[in-house]
Amino acid sequence: MSCLGSCYCGQVTVKISGDINSIIHCHCSKCRKASGTAYATNGVVKVDEFEITSGVEHIGKFGKVVGKYRYFCKICASPIYSSNVDDAAHIRIRLGILDGEVNERPMAHTFVDSKASWEDLDAGLPRYERYEPGR
Ligand SMILES: [Zn+2]
Numbered sequence: 806m807s808c809l810g811s812c813y814c815g816q817v818t819v820k821i822s823g824d825i826n827s828i829i830h831c832h833c834s835k836c837r838k839a840s841g842t843a844y845a846t847n848g849v850v851k852v853d854e855f856e857i858t859s860g861v862e863h864i865g866k867f868g869k870v871v872g873k874y875r876y877f878c879k880i881c882a883s884p885i886y887s888s889n890v891d892d893a894a895h896i897r898i899r900l901g902i903l904d905g906e907v908n909e910r911p912m913a914h915t916f917v918d919s920k921a922s923w924e925d926l927d928a929g930l931p932r933y934e935r936y937e938p939g940r
């Protein structure tokens with residue numbers, strides 16, 4: 806199967822032509838800060854099966870540690886993927902940018918030792934199709 810993705814502004818588009826493996830909700834402080842959310846949902850994709858189909862010139866790269874980089878859209882700041890030189894055959898896609906159906910499902914919450922104190926993994930929260938009532 807293949808899956809298409811795009812950043813918030815739409816300038817960067819990607820295509821994944823293979824499976825997305827080992828999908829996790831990562832609660833580590835780096836993922837929290839880089840996403841501004843409780844956790845980042847990341848999945849492993851083979852480099853050979855990952856293509857930036859447009860907007861490569863808009864992609865910025867940030868690395869705090871040598872060899873580990875996070876790639877994002879310089880226009881809208883959407884996180885796109887990350888890479889690690891220690892595993893150069895794979896990238897980690899940020900699943901929130903995917904527009905199509907994803908067959909695979911998250912397998913775990915990771916780095917919960919570092920999770921935000923206010924995050925309790927959605928236990929017991931009501932679910933609404935859109936905004937919460939009263940907004
Ligand atoms: Zn963008």
Ligand SMILES: [Zn+2]
Nearest residue numbers: 831832833836
């Ligand atoms: Zn993380």
